[in-house]
Amino acid sequence: MNISLVGQTALVTGATQGIGRAIALALAAAGARVWINHLHQPEAAGALVAEIEAAGGSAVALAADVAVAEQVAAMFEQIVAAGSLDILVNNAGIILEKAFIDTDEEDWARVLGVDLGGVYRCCRHALRHMQEQGSGSIVNIASELGLLGRERYAAYCTAKAGVIGLTKSLAREFAPAIRINGVAPGPVDTPMVSVDCMSAEMIARETAIPAGRLGRPEEIAAAVLFLVSPQASFFHGQMLGANGGAWMGS
């Protein structure tokens, strides 16, 4: 499938590593100009911009914490001042492995604030702009865990289930001019799936799926690229399950 995003501008949140980085590279390779949002990672963001430019693409780095309303507002002010925004990919996320009883108010607010609040904030700003523009496409990165649930991941699973509900609600509210979809990845080989973020037991469990392996960030980026493309023009409110068979529900 030959996908062209030439002439379009995209924002990818949390784009300096893992899945976000692969998404930014895929969108840029398809011809989109890409805003690379990052949180305190100016060097990685700069390196990614340089990599995209070296390949003939166009990108700009932009710092903002998606959990902070003022920073998100400032980020969108800068984007809109520079021109149109056609594509938003809400990718930024954090994970927390903790027994539910030990998950305190602060943990809950932090995970929900980034993983669901960040999507809410960015969607609100983008949708105001896209509504005026009369077009646009948004892809929210949820997780198979938002569908399955998992012990010791209640805050993360709740946030990702919220992302799925938000995606479907917004898809109905803003159709047909704006298409809003999501990807609910299975386990993917990124810094998030490492002993820094997860117990060794959970990492081992991640590969006990029909695919028998972790996914690659590029496999998630391919699903995102399709959803934002003109070829996905009949997709509204869908969650693509690039998950190695971890979840086979509808």
Ligand SMILES: NC(=O)c1ccc[n+]([C@@H]2O[C@H](COP(=O)([O-])OP(=O)(O)OC[C@H]3O[C@@H](n4cnc5c(N)ncnc54)[C@H](O)[C@@H]3O)[C@@H](O)[C@H]2O)c1
């Ligand atoms: N890796 C997996 O197995 C997997 C599975 C399902 C879903 N996901 C989701 O995919 C997305 C990307 O995950 P990943 O695996 O690449 O993880 P990652 O940890 O490698 O990357 C996450 C990125 O988000 C950024 N980020 C975190 N908090 C932020 C904030 N407040 N503001 C702006 N940026 C912030 C980080 O700096 C980082 O660049 C996340 O939403 C994650 O929940 C990952």
